[in-house]
Amino acid sequence: MRLINRKPGRSGNLMLASLPFVLLIAAYLVASHLRLEANPGDKLLPAPQSFVAAMQQMALEADARTGQRLLWQDTWASLRRLLLGLGISSVIGLGFGVAIGTIPYLRASLAPFVTVISMVPPLAILPVLFIVLGLGELSKVVLIVIGVAPFLMRDLALHVESLPAEQIVKAQTLGASTWQIVLRIVLPQSLPRLLDALRLSLGPAWLFLIAAEAIAATDGLGYRIFLVRRYLAMDIILPYVVWITLLAFLLDLLLRLGARRLFPWSRAR
C-alpha cells in the first residue's frame, strides 16, 4: 500500500500526536540531568522539581512586597490587556471591514488607507504610544489594537467582497435597504470569519502584549519573564512560557468551539 493511503487509527493518532511532545520533554530531561550532574549549581536547564518549587511559590504564596500571588496577578493583568485589545480590534475590524466591503464609496476612500496603515510595523510606533499615551494600560491595549485591527479589517473586507453578488441582488429584490442588507446578510455571514481571523491574530496579539509588557509594566506575564531574566531564573521563565502557550491554545480552542456552536450553518459548507 502506498504511504499516502495509509492512515493511523484512533489510538495511533493519539500516540503520534503526543510523540513530539514526549520527545521534547525527554530531550529536556536528559539534557538537564547531564548539566546538573556536571554542575549542581547550573541555572540554565533546571530540574523538574525546581519548576514545581518555583511555581508553588509564584502561584500559592503571597509575594512579600505586594502581598499578591504573582502568577495569578500576572495572568489576570495580561489576559485583561489581551482580551481588551482583541475585543476593541474585533469591533473596529468588523465595523470597518463590513463597511469597506459593502459600500463602494467607503471602499474607494478607506481601502488604500487601511492597506498602508497595516504596513506600519506596530512595534516601531510603540515608543510613540508610550510618549503620547503614557506607560499605563492604555498604550499596551492600543499597541495590540494597532497590530491586530488592520489585519481584521482587511480580512473581513475581502470576505464581504467575496460574498456572492447573487445574494446581495436577491436581498434587494426582496426589498432590503443597504442597512438591512448589512444587518441581516453581510454581518451574520462575517461573524464566523471574524472568529477565524481572531484565531490567526492570537499569535501577533501575544507578541505585541509581551513586547509592551517587557518594556514598561509593573505586572503581567511578559513583565515577569523579562524581570526574572536578570537572575537567570529559568525555573520561572520556562513554566511561564508553557503557561502562556497553554493560555493561547485554550483561547484558540474556545474560538474554534465557539464558532462551531454559534454558527452551525457555516460548518456544513
Add this chain to the structure above:
Amino acid sequence: MSELVIDNVWQSYDEQVVLEGLHLRVCGPEFCAIVGASGCGKSTFLRLLLGQEQPSRGRILLDGEPLPREPGPDRGVVFQQYSVFPHLTVLENAMFGLELQRRRWDVRIGGRLWGRARGEVREQAEQALAQVGLSGARDKYPALLSGGMRQRLSLAQSIVTRPKILLLDEPFGALDPGVRSDMHELVLRLWEEHRMCVFLVTHDIAEGFKLGTRLLVFDRLRRDPQAPQAFGATITYDLPLRRLTAEGAAAQRRDRSVAAAG
C-alpha cells in the same frame, strides 16, 4: 396587470455591442422563455431587467415608469446558484422578504420583525413552503438541502412577496433531469396560481417550449468576421406558444399524470 415595455434598447461595453435594437412589449401574466446560444446577451438582458445594469441606449418602462436603476421588490429573481441565504434556515429564508415588506420601525432599524406580526409572517411563509413541498425541511440550513430543494426555496422566497415580474436565470441548469421536470411542474403550477409575468432564461430549448407562453430567441442578425464585437444580438423570433387557461392546464396535467400512471 403590469406592463413591461422595452423600447429600442442597446447595451454595449466599450467597443463591444452585446444587445442591439431590442423591442418588446409584455403585458400581464406571460411566461416568456428566453433562449439563445451562450454569449448572445440573455444574461445581459436579465441584468437590465433587474436594474443591475443600465442600457446604453433606449428605455425600459414598467407600468409606464422608467425602471428603477437598481434591483427592487417589484422584480423577483431566482439565480442558478447562491440564490438563498446560507445563514438562515429554510423558514427564515422564506420569511425574509415578508418581514421587510412590513415597513415598521423594528424592521427598518433592526432588520427583523417582532411581535404578533412575526407570527403572521411565519404563517404566510409556512404556506409558501408547503406550496413548494418544503414543509419538512423548515428548520434546516440550506447547506443540508439538495440542489432542487434549494431552488424550490428560492422560488418560494421570491414568490411570497408577489413581485410584478419574476426573473429566472437558468434556475434549473444545475439539476438532474428528473428533478428538473419536477421543477417544471412546480413552476407552471406557481405561475398559474400567482399569474405574474415571468422571464425564464434557459439554454435548453425544450424547456423553453415546455414552460413558455411566448418564446424569445436571442441571436445576432449581422456578423462581421473581422470585428466579431461590432454587432450585438437582438430578439430574432418572438413566438406565441399557447394560451392555456388554468382549467386547460389542469386538464393537461391530469392527462399527463394519467399517461404517466398508465
